[in-house]
Amino acid sequence: MVIHKNGIVTANADRGALRSQLLSARMSLPQAEKGLLDARLCALLSTHLKTVYGGFLESSDSMGAKTIALYWPIRGEPDLMPLAHDLLDAGWQVLLPVVLEKHAPLRFAAYSSQMNLNVGAYGILEPDERDIVDCIPHVVVIPCVGFNAANYRLGYGGGYYDRTLASWRHAVADVHTVGVAYAAGCVDFAASEFDIPMDVILAV
Numbered sequence: 001m002v003i004h005k006n007g008i009v010t011a012n013a014d015r016g017a018l019r020s021q022l023l024s025a026r027m028s029l030p031q032a033e034k035g036l037l038d039a040r041l042c043a044l045l046s047t048h049l050k051t052v053y054g055g056f057l058e059s060s061d062s063m064g065a066k067t068i069a070l071y072w073p074i075r076g077e078p079d080l081m082p083l084a085h086d087l088l089d090a091g092w093q094v095l096l097p098v099v100l101e102k103h104a105p106l107r108f109a110a111y112s113s114q115m116n117l118n119v120g121a122y123g124i125l126e127p128d129e130r131d132i133v134d135c136i137p138h139v140v141v142i143p144c145v146g147f148n149a150a151n152y153r154l155g156y157g158g159g160y161y162d163r164t165l166a167s168w169r170h171a172v173a174d175v176h177t178v179g180v181a182y183a184a185g186c187v188d189f190a191a192s193e194f195d196i197p198m199d200v201i202l203a204v
């Protein structure tokens with residue numbers, strides 16, 4: 001048995017039970033509180049990007065614009081889309097995940113402010129597949145249902161981000177992975193064989 005510090009109790013290695021308890025806790029976060037936390041997380045991510053990349057306006061260099069993969073929020077995930085618009089204004093290319101095929105790596109498509117999004121797999125809004133780009137993003141921001149002290153994350157159990165990062169393994173040193181979560185998502189669990197730790201977890 002594992003007693004997590006936020007009071008959740010699960011059997012050892014029961015990722016499914018942990019996932020569903022974390023999800024119901026996250027979905028019951030009051031809207032007003034969520035709004036404040038999301039604004040803090042946008043500010044934290046923005047500061048982090050400035051620290052790593054030296055200011056938004058230098059997002060273009062001789063190699064072209066910097067690319068960042070965000071996500072369209074579902075199931076009470078932090079909403080970082082307000083930051084997407086600031087990043088676009090500052091010259092970043094913003095990408096969103098597209099599930100073209102189940103049990104396969106994610107693809108990423110260019111997002112722009114006025115675009116219409118389609119309802120994709122799992123009911124998640126995503127850009128049209130004609131906007132898919134083949135590049136590996138400089139930064140991938142990954143929502144976490146839970147995370148542990150060693151920067152491993154728990155997602156929805158599809159293994160999509162793990163498969164995607166594994167598929168970039170030859171270039172993975174160039175991809176900066178940022179897990180984002182609410183602090184209540186910090187729990188103890190053992191990493192599984194496919195789990196790839198995040199470079200950084202930002203939690204509010």
Ligand SMILES: Nc1nc2c(c(=O)[nH]1)N(C=O)[C@@H](CNc1ccc(C(=O)N[C@@H](CCC(=O)O)C(=O)O)cc1)CN2
Nearest residue numbers: 071072073074097099122124143155156157158160161
């Ligand atoms: N906002 C957002 N978009 C994202 C992700 C994400 O984590 N967040 N993804 C990150 O991967 C991908 C979608 N991944 C998903 C994986 C599983 C389920 C899902 O509903 N799973 C079922 C159980 C799985 C099964 O047994 O087949 C469920 O929860 O009921 C949803 C999304 C791509 N887009």
Ligand SMILES: Nc1ncnc2c1ncn2[C@@H]1O[C@H](COP(=O)(O)OP(=O)(O)OP(=O)(O)O)[C@@H](O)[C@H]1O
Nearest residue numbers: 153154155156157158159160161162163166194195
């Ligand atoms: N690189 C990979 N190759 C093959 N299967 C993989 C790979 N990565 C993960 N999987 C499979 O995906 C399934 C889900 O993995 P896991 O529980 O780690 O998902 P998750 O990280 O919570 O989900 P997600 O990344 O979609 O948010 C597991 O059955 C695992 O075997």
